[in-house]
Amino acid sequence: MKKIINDPNTVVQDSLRGFAAAHADLVQVHYDPDFVTRVTPKTGKVGVISGGGSGHEPLHAGFVGTGMLDAAVPGAVFTSPTPDPILAATQAADSGAGVLHIVKNYTGDVLNFETAAELASAEGVEVRAVIVDDDVAVKDSLYTAGRRGVGGTVLLEKIVGSAAERGDDLLAVTELAERVNANVRSMGAALSSCTVPHAGKPTFELADNEIEIGIGIHGEPGRQRVNLVPADELVPMLLDPIVDDLPFASGDNVLLFVNGMGGTPLIELYLAYGIAEKQLADRGITVERRLVGNYITSLEMQGFSISVLKLDDELRELWDAPVNTPALRWGV
Amino acid sequence: MKKIINDPNTVVQDSLRGFAAAHADLVQVHYDPDFVTRVTPKTGKVGVISGGGSGHEPLHAGFVGTGMLDAAVPGAVFTSPTPDPILAATQAADSGAGVLHIVKNYTGDVLNFETAAELASAEGVEVRAVIVDDDVAVKDSLYTAGRRGVGGTVLLEKIVGSAAERGDDLLAVTELAERVNANVRSMGAALSSCTVPHAGKPTFELADNEIEIGIGIHGEPGRQRVNLVPADELVPMLLDPIVDDLPFASGDNVLLFVNGMGGTPLIELYLAYGIAEKQLADRGITVERRLVGNYITSLEMQGFSISVLKLDDELRELWDAPVNTPALRWGV
Amino acid sequence: MIDAAWMRDALTRYAKRITEQREYLIELDSAIGDADHGANMDRGMQAVVVALADKPGNTPAEVLKTAATTLISKVGGAAGPLYGTALLRASIAVGDQQTLDGAATVTALVAARDGIVARGKAEIGDKTMVDAWEPAVLAAQDAAATNSPVKEILSLAAQAAEQGAEGTIPLIARKGRASYLGERSAGHQDPGATSSAMFLRALADTAAENSGAAT
Amino acid sequence: MIDAAWMRDALTRYAKRITEQREYLIELDSAIGDADHGANMDRGMQAVVVALADKPGNTPAEVLKTAATTLISKVGGAAGPLYGTALLRASIAVGDQQTLDGAATVTALVAARDGIVARGKAEIGDKTMVDAWEPAVLAAQDAAATNSPVKEILSLAAQAAEQGAEGTIPLIARKGRASYLGERSAGHQDPGATSSAMFLRALADTAAENSGAAT
Ligand SMILES: Nc1ncnc2c1ncn2[C@@H]1O[C@H](COP(=O)(O)OP(=O)(O)O)[C@@H](O)[C@H]1O
Ligand SMILES: Nc1ncnc2c1ncn2[C@@H]1O[C@H](COP(=O)(O)OP(=O)(O)O)[C@@H](O)[C@H]1O
Ligand SMILES: [Mg+2]
Ligand SMILES: [Mg+2]
């Protein structure tokens, strides 16, 4: 295992310390239990928090700040945080207007956030939750744990965070979150595995000409292993299922998000973006807003995911609203 | 070779097309010859341009925009651009106040920018150049081509770009560039090689427990191959030569830049940043500003570099000045 | 008989087992999950050992409760809430009894399984820890019906759990992370069922070793 | 005699050679550089072939000038300006002669080498293309001094260049990208010296094939 770390057991805390030092103007990191808040909490608004296993940086702590999250809860690598830090973050994010939990749909995340929400309610904090499940690679049926929350989470956190920032109440913010989730679809592919620090070796092995299609963000294998194909063919393997699922149709205005899994450089992400935007245009779908980069990652995995969000005036306005976080910043 | 590309021969142009589409609000990409300008050129100021081989994204095209570059010239992967596009970019960036070329110190870059500068002068454009050579891994002696330009380039482009933006004249901008270059030092390490698209296989091979110390940004092997060590020991292998070289001393205020080589995720970069900041503090050196992320990369190489820039009031103020580019944005 | 000391022994034994089997559980979770189950359980059970040293407890229920809350606050992921709920429900089910006889042991096992099912909503055959717990409970109930000693009850439960865990190999997962793989999940043993069988084996081994007292 | 057609032949031959040796040059550049020399030269020489089809030229100098400007505007990196300058200087040196005899050939080679040295500031032994050009020029001068035919001059020059290129293997680089490696640059043949030797070999082969005319 080749990583710039000291010890698999302390990697999350060691990294948080560097993150805290690097962004002391924006965030404050609390330890034991570990959670991250804005350095200057904003009161009188709905608190918006999220969390999950670490290894997806900048998600979620990199999105704490004005116009996005009030707090984030990083668990161990690929392991949902326990209820304690979620509860602490919930209480820190509450200033009387209630708190929205943005939870990616994984059994562990759902169970731990649920428990924390019960505990917070018992302490008098009004909590609602949105479960993000945008991954079209997984069939949402009786035969699965439901669709995973992947790239759409980033878009949802931005839009919903900005709605809370402008003063929307908990019900409105929750409904908006549901609406974003209902209008976003994602899918990913891996060119290489990642190595979980405490596992010490790659989660799966791929031959030189193989890729995994339909991966999540935890280094888990995908639905299908296929041969590497040129980008012009690879992009539609992700984009077509996305477009067909909602479905997106000619005349739609969308936000297109091409996300790197951590080990794929920008030169390739922009290349994929260019193809995706063109293929949407060919279907009569207009890309009005876009995001390209490493925003929800799987450690050092090589690969990318595509997310498409159907926009309307309100979603576009909230996307454009100022945001000032370690990982996303504009309008400020 | 596993990459999200169509053809090694068109990878730069294919990626530029995606880049252009993704950032049409900020930049305009010109083809044949290939160069990138601001979508709304600013006149009445010194033009600041840079360029070099591709594969270092977001450098340089990602830094085109208000407060930073006026134009950038991407060559083939790891290959300096030819004089033609440099000349075209120089002419596009000139609005009568002259143009500064920011050139990383590689034989090819220096020769091609020199030729372009001669051609531009012949066309009546006043051109000056700064050669960035901040890499302490290379001895600057008769026995080398001189130190390479690496991470310091990013910091220089920001600071000098902001000086031009506020209206400094060509002489002042050039002198400032020299001053930044004189006050910044960098060094890098690789955990893996990168694969140049037209080469099709990794430039060098590293065993599972080996790393390269003192690498540049072109996938070239470093000065030394050593065994992988914990981050607490790895960071000073880069930081100590940097600090000793200028030298930086107790009481200094600095900007600390921890840069990823493209394949190393943020969780590791923040971890390295935390160690570096602490080790500087232990030497009495205060980190006043910082940058952490993938800004000057070597394709998908895993690894990182550290740059330290000695700050004074003017440099700090120029660093803080607004910048609005695809890859760096604040204050706007 | 199972008393507080016995329960601490069993949990300590399980913690040791988990540390030994950490890599194996990580490997199982690599194949159909996210490669953390061994690390999760190890982190949790090490914390349980520490917590019990600090707060030994006077009844089996108190020991179980300390273990449950520690797991809930230290493990995370899916396994943390599931194991935590299991032990919490078992603790509640046996109340303040100083020692547990065969019937009480079965009560505890039933409550643990019900807790897992209540939280995780998995059914038998979904390729989860339920596939270890369900046969274990049935075997324990059968044994208790014939008034078998605790040692026997736990031994049969452990055996059934191990068979159940092995039986997950051909299954296609329908709950948890492995379900994302669809048909590709078949051919691999479920990590949570495996660690659950180890848990029941730790109980059985504790009973076997203390068999003089525990009959 | 070397005329415009001969020069086009030679450059076309060189372009073919470079395409064949592209991977080899990339490999050499991987060991001590950035793995692009083969791609750079191939891109450039393919463009030269296209440019010459478009603009064949009437004199050796015109052909050389087209090649030079094409290389300058298509290759980039260190090799582009160096090769470009070499051919540009050679073109200027031979003026508007319709054909080049032995003396003129040497004049062209000297000018090419001087161009490379003027731009790159490398000395013999620095492990650069100069280590192929310098011995080639000396060999050509020696041969011309004894009034050898062009074919002979170029053959000896190519041979010397090849030996020079091979001779870069033990050297520690002091110019170009390989100099960053310090002592680690020893043990590898310089890619630019290698492609330079191929250039001179292409000239020699062209002369050999046209030997009836070229003596
Ligand atoms: N809904 C569920 N019901 C019962 N057990 C489950 C359920 N979901 C997951 N599990 C169990 O949890 C185990 C995985 O635990 P672990 O790897 O620690 O958590 P995570 O899946 O969050 O990474 C699986 O092997 C399975 O036995
Ligand atoms: N200063 C110099 N003088 C002469 N030749 C040089 C010099 N620097 C580099 N070279 C030659 O250029 C070759 C490398 O060319 P190439 O790989 O195309 O460019 P780059 O080094 O920019 O990637 C080297 O092998 C060497 O022969
Ligand atoms: Mg997990
Ligand atoms: Mg190069």
Ligand SMILES: [Mg+2]
């Ligand atoms: Mg797991």
Ligand SMILES: [Mg+2]
């Ligand atoms: Mg090269």
